[in-house]
Amino acid sequence: MTIYTLYIFDRNGTCRHYSEWNRKNQSGLSIDEECKLMYGMLSSLKSFVGRMSPVDQKESFHSYRTNKYKLHFYETPSGLQFVMTTDLNVGNITDILQQMYCNIYLEYVVKNPFCSREEAVKSELFKTKLDEYVRGLPIFATKLS
Amino acid sequence: MFDLNEMVMAQEVLVMPPYSGELFTLTYGALVSQLLKDYENDAEVNKQLDKMGYNIGIRLIEDFLARSNAGRCNDFRETADAIAKVGFKMFLGIVPVVTNWSASGDEFSLLLENNPLTDFVELPEGHSSLNYSNILCGVLRGALEMVEMEVAVWFVQDQLKGDNLTEIRLKFIKRL
Numbered sequence: 001m002t003i004y005t006l007y008i009f010d011r012n013g014t015c016r017h018y019s020e021w022n023r024k025n026q027s028g029l030s031i032d033e034e035c036k037l038m039y040g041m042l043s044s045l046k047s048f049v050g051r052m053s054p055v056d057q058k059e060s061f062h063s064y065r066t067n068k069y070k071l072h073f074y075e076t077p078s079g080l081q082f083v084m085t086t087d088l089n090v091g092n093i094t095d096i097l098q099q100m101y102c103n104i105y106l107e108y109v110v111k112n113p114f115c116s117r118e119e120a121v122k123s124e125l126f127k128t129k130l131d132e133y134v135r136g137l138p139i140f141a142t143k144l145s
Numbered sequence: 146m147f148d149l150n151e152m153v154m155a156q157e158v159l160v161m162p163p164y165s166g167e168l169f170t171l172t173y174g175a176l177v178s179q180l181l182k183d184y185e186n187d188a189e190v191n192k193q194l195d196k197m198g199y200n201i202g203i204r205l206i207e208d209f210l211a212r213s214n215a216g217r218c219n220d221f222r223e224t225a226d227a228i229a230k231v232g233f234k235m236f237l238g239i240v241p242v243v244t245n246w247s248a249s250g251d252e253f254s255l256l257l258e259n260n261p262l263t264d265f266v267e268l269p270e271g272h273s274s275l276n277y278s279n280i281l282c283g284v285l286r287g288a289l290e291m292v293e294m295e296v297a298v299w300f301v302q303d304q305l306k307g308d309n310l311t312e313i314r315l316k317f318i319k320r321l
Contacts, residue, residue, distance in 0.1 A: 011291075058217065077210055077217050078291045102211035110207040117203070 001139045004069060004085040006130075008105065010117070011079025013039045016109070017121050021134065042073060042083065062094055076101060090139050104129050166238070170264045177277060187275040194276070198283020199290075206288040209235065217292070221317050222246075224294070225253050228285065228315075237261050241313075254301065257311040268305045276300045281313060293321045 008017040015035035027034050046060040063072045070090060074082045074097035082097040082105075108126035109115045115123055134140060180190045209215070213231050218224040225243045233255075234240050241255040262278045276282075282298035289296045295318040302308035 076207075077215065078206055079293070080207075106207050106211045110204050 001089045001141055002087050003090075003134060003137070003140050004087070006085075006134065007035060007038055007081075007083040008121075009035075009039050009042075009081040009083070012118070013043075014118060015039070015120060016080075017127075017130070019127070019131065019134075021140070038083065039081075042081065046073075046075075062092060072097060074098060074101070080105070086139060093139065096137060096139070100130070100133065104133055166261060167264070170261060173262050173280070174266060181272075181275075187272055191274075191276045191279045194279035195283040195286070198280035198285075199287035200283075201280070202284040202287020202289075203291050205236070205284060206291040209288065210292075221250060221253075224289070225255075225315070229255055232288075245312075245314075247316075251317040253315055255313045255315070257313070260304065260311050263305055263311075266305060273306065276303065277305050278303070278311070285313075285315065290321065295319050295321055 002022050004023045005020040006018070007015060010016050013036075018031060018035060029037070045064070049061050050057060060075070061073060063070055065071070065088060068088070069085050070088055072084045072086065072090075072093050074094050080101065082100060084093065084097060086093070104126065108123060108129055109121050112123055112126070115121055115126075121127075177190070177194070180193055184190050184193065209232055212235065215227060215231065218227060229241045229243045239257065239259065239261065241257045243253055244256055245254040246252070260278055262281070266277060268275065268277065279300065282300065285298045286296055297316045297318060299314055300312070301314045302310055302312040304311050
């Protein structure tokens with residue numbers, strides 16, 4: 001199991017944070033462009049899966065998978081989105097993304113008065129803590145297949 | 146199977162660290178009296194308190210969501226209950242009564258029997274238009290805005306002005 005990338009978007013679609021770990025292929029786009037397209041795809045996907053639901057559904061999707069990777073999606077009621085790509089062996093990690101929100105984003109970004117609410121997070125402390133957290137996860141174990 | 150780490154974390158997030166309530170009340174008092182000195186005008190102080198509250202609210206909502214693990218509310222009544230029973234309880238340790246619903250269900254009041262912000266406070270003469278706890282209105286407005294609700298919040302009654310209860314009124318304006 002391994003983790004490739006992490007995106008954090010705010011409710012306005014600004015990418016607040018991006019990091020990558022074992023990403024081997026780049027998309028060939030600038031990171032800004034990539035984030036924009038990622039956010040766009042997720043909002044269309046979110047609204048369309050909701051519209052296509054044959055029964056009432058409160059939540060949208062948790063993840064999608066391709067042949068090569070899996071993308072996990074968690075959105076807070078305040079519109080923050082945590083998006084993580086991993087390999088295919090990873091199960092449901094909503095609780096991991098939720099903990100990332102509660103224990104790291106909340107503590108080191110929301111409660112940090114010097115973190116602006118509009119642009120990418122610059123706090124080094126946040127980045128370090130986030131990196132530590134991700135590297136400590138059992139699903140981070142990089143036994144490359 | 147229980148993950149001990151997870152359980153400890155869950156406990157940590159639910160229990161407020163033991164800050165002194167008195168220190169909080171006195172700090173707030175010092176803030177208001179400084180504002181009164183700086184602005185010399187009750188209406189302006191109300192406005193500043195509301196603005197400060199708003200800035201607190203837009204951040205506080207994240208703390209609220211993370212610790213309460215609350216999902217989206219289905220209607221304004223659910224929102225009212227969440228504010229009173231979870232929000233006020235979590236941050237101020239009191240549970241206001243939700244009441245006086247308007248017929249259309251878009252307006253309600255929160256009744257506070259004791260407001261921790263005003264524990265040692267007596268309003269001096271000549272400040273009849275000061276809403277001492279106006280910061281609460283700002284907090285509510287800011288927090289609800291972040292979950293896509295625009296509301297108007299104002300004080301109807303205030304124990305500091307001799308009323309029996311403190312009453313805060315919330316009106317739903319629109320979904321953002």
